[in-house]
Amino acid sequence: MFRWLVLILALAVADGPAMAVNPSEVLADPLLEKRAREISKGLRCVVCQNQSIDDSDATLARDLRVLVRERLVAGDSDQDVVDYVVSRYGEFVLLKPPFKFATAVLWVGPAVIVLAALAAMAAFFRRQRRGATGGARPTALSDDERRRLDALMKDDRT
């Protein structure tokens, strides 16, 4: 698998420059083309670093763009096209990973973080209402510290 990736990467780099979507690829039907663009934005160019096939110049991305359009012209629904690409390249091509066991933490994580943060905040206010803000009583400033603080504060009043 890894060697295969390296090979493709080498080919992609050796290949001449080709900008992202080219005029020759664009479908005549604007509605179909619009759907193709939307689908392309969610599919990863597997030989690039975090680029969608819509943005990428790589040959493989171009092939995938053409493939997506071929399927659309053949009458596939958006989901059919994505499923087809996934069946050939694996779920790695999906920039928005599907919810399943391996990605459960990824999808549930942010919600858990939000809830944990809200709970921590609620606990903080509950503790504060009970009057204990951290246990020990604040220690008084030493004379030297008091003088320095006064010097700092005095400057503020101007």
Added chain:
Amino acid sequence: MIAELGHFTLILALFMAVVQSSLPLIGAQRRHAAWMALAQPTAVLQFLLVAIAFLCLTHAFVTSDFSVVNVVKNSHTAKPLIYKISGVWGNHEGSLLLWVLILSIFGAAVAVFGGNLPPSLKARVLSVQAMIAVGFYLFMLLTSNPFERIHPPPFNGQGLNPLLQDPGLAFHPPMLYLGYVGFSMAFSFAIAALIEGRVDAAWARWVRPWTLAAWCFLTAGIALGSWWAYYELGWGGWWFWDPVENASFMPWLAGTALLHSATVVEKRDTLKGWTVLLAIITFSLSLLGTFLVRSGVLTSVHAFATDPARGVFILILLIIVIGGSLALFAWRGPQLTSTGLFQPISREGALLFNNLVMTTAAAAVLLGTLYPLLLDAVGGGKVSVGPPFFNAVFIPIMVPMIVAMAIGPFLNWKRGDLMPALSRLRVAFAVTVAAGLAAWSIYGDGPFLGVAALALAVWLGTGTLTELAGRVKLFRAPLDESLRRFRRMPRSAWGMTLGHLGLAIAIAGMAGAGAWTVESIQVMKPGDKVTVGGYVYAFEGAKNGKGPNYSLVHGTFQVSRNGEHVATLRPEKRVYDVSQQPTTEAAIHTTWRGDLYAVIGDPEGTDGAYVTRIYFNPLVVWMWVGTLVMVFGGALSLTDRRHRVGAPQRRTGAAAVAAGT
């Protein structure tokens, strides 16, 4: 010789940092004044030594000394001088050297201007700074020596990646690093406070300016990177949720939270433990950001493993710094007692809500950025986490905060009242609804998210302006009274107003550019015309040319609107001599309504036809202007008298004169 001198001073700097990181710390524990005082000369000497090392590397790049490996790999004689210099930090080794240089500059600044700091706190802060430095020196000297020689020297160098040969990207890394390293000061202060066992308002007054300065640089650095992507990559994108971008965005989110919680510590003597923890988190994310980008771990876990020495060192360093500081926090943090009480609905409560959202957002971005790596590392298979994921998670987290941002400044400290605050926002709310409906009627068929984001921007903008109007008693006092209040407003208050206003402007830009970009891709022959976003682009053909170290093709478009000439656009396509790598230089004509953006691609056939891409990117300039307003607000707040480093000493001597300027 000069490269060896640089190598040698780097080793000396390591020893200086070892002394600085140990003796003053022991001195502070044992109340030994002379040992504590050692922190100052060592910090200054460390800075001078690194500065010499940095100059040596710069010399090697400027004179194209191809006996130095780093110069061979990243420079070429045909490169313009500015990119020879930016090549110094345009690579792994050199960027680390820049990092420690900035670290030592900041350390020396504390040593020289920190006269009003308690001696034990100052000694501990400088010691912690030096510990970070020791880690970096060891990393450089053991695994990434920028001064390594090569024999025999090649005839010429391999050149710098053409994408990096650009003014925007030449200054992007130094800006980012000023931000990352600025947060190291907040970190050092936090660790020193944990060792001392106390945090007070004076502490917060020292931490805030460093955090604010770091935040300004980081904001500018991120914007510079985004701007570069916008004009250089050639399809008008400006944010991709790329791991490299996330690496700088996470410290920004945490740093923004820190900025707000430090305000609470300073004014209300509470949230101390949390602020210390935020300082640790922010710097940890900065460190992670530095290494994520530089270690190659992002390309793949395999690339990381190809150079195990570096990878293992980075992991150990991260574990020591992050694990060690969190352990210290767990041990000493509970001793940081707070006295200021406040209700959930209050200014403190609003600032805490900001903290909640910003840290949650940072955590979500961290999760999405590292998840593919972690999953792969534990053998869970390969998964891609791209923009659709981040947009789906990040936007819902941020929306409540932007809504609250307009309300928060109206709440009183300690105990606020929501209803009066909301009633003062009546006008802002009405304007928002009107603007939302107007946007809806114009762009009803467009994405709903764009309309919603636009309304949000209007809400935040008008809410912030309402607060400003209330502060100067506009229309409620005579106009000259309002004007007087306007002029007398503290600069830190301006910082808040401009910071929030800048974000509102930037959100409007993001909404426009994100939702209503018009794109047109076609083959054009000379004389062809195409209409994009109401503008007519007439293609006049393309010519070949030659730049300093590249050959180019530049096309010419005459752009008109309703028959009137608007602009002449000359996009370029460059091929660099050394690497043969092509780059696009988009031609952009900026207006307040949007950018006219043209790119020229490959030739088609033999009759002078070219692939052209033409975009209308609405409101893009608002993003850059908004960011500038934010940075300007931060800088203005930094000049507030209270924040001026060393200001309390003003009457006592020359050091303060230097600090005040």
